Amino acid sequence: MNILYHYPLSPYSRKVRLCLAEKKIEVGLVEERYWEQGADFLRRNPAGQVPVLKLNGKMLSDSAAICEYLEEVHPNPPLLPRDADARYEVRRLTGWFDDKFYEEVTSKLIGERVYRKVMGRGYPDSANVKAGARAIKYHLDYMAHLLEHRRWLAGNDMTLADFAAAAHLSCVDYTSDVDWNRHEVVKDWYAKIKSRPAFRSLLADEVPGFQPAAHYADLDF
Known part of the structure; x- marks a missing residue:
């Protein structure tokens, strides 16, 4: 049986789940409480991070490597363009969101609002929450800039870059930290992804x- 060891509000797990689906x-x-660093989990991935994908007997780790592997062994539907320049843009934007x-x-909002409590690491740091709330405005503005010139984030076709962005935004949206009224074009883009x-x-x-x-789960948000 193929298994994805994941955590629900891990954007990296969500990105892989979107690709698989x-x-x-x-x-x-x-579900893996990866921060507990259990011996069984560390045997699956010594880096101690989710996601880890058990696929056809192979144990795969690192979300970027997993997604590229899936693209190579299951090329349809494609999530990476064939053109080298277009592939570069997808990888650039995927890195933008994942890094x-x-x-x-993500680390400032979900990390403080959810992870701290779940992991037993105390109370949220309000300074970090405020920093995350300020920073997301810049990122939404950048996404709007891209989407005003393209149908999807990296071009005219949906790609891994869209799934990376949606994975992070969906985590932050879980705690209602996305101002969807800031840019209609970004809201429309997310509605298309969300309805898939x-x-x-x-x-x-x-x-x-x-x-x-x-x-959160409303397609007509």
Whole structure:
């Protein structure tokens, strides 16, 4: 049986889940409290991070490497363009969200509001929350700039870059930290992603002790 060891509000886990669902690769989901660094989990991935994908007997780790592997072994539907310049742009934007957006927004908002309590690491740092709330405005503005010139973030076709962005934004939206009224073009883009069948399991996620925002699973938010 194929298994994805994941955490519901891990954007990296969500990105892989979106890729798997879009490519119609069936997997069982096993929630992993990765911060506990259990011996069994460390045997699966010595880096101690989620996601980890058990696929056809292979144990795969690192979300970027997993997504590229899936693209190579299951090329349809494609999530990376064939053109080298276009592939570069997808990888650039995927890195933007997985690195810059995570450090400036996801880790500051979800990290403080949810992870601290779940991991037993005390109370939220209000300075970090405020910094994340300021930073997300810049990122939404940048997304709007891209989407005013393109149908999707990296070009005219939906790609891995869109899934990376949606994975992070969906985590932050869980705690109602996205101002969807800031840019209509960004809201429209997210509505298209959110309505895809691949997104359904994400909208069903709930973290005990943290209720999702009222609009979280609403396709007409």
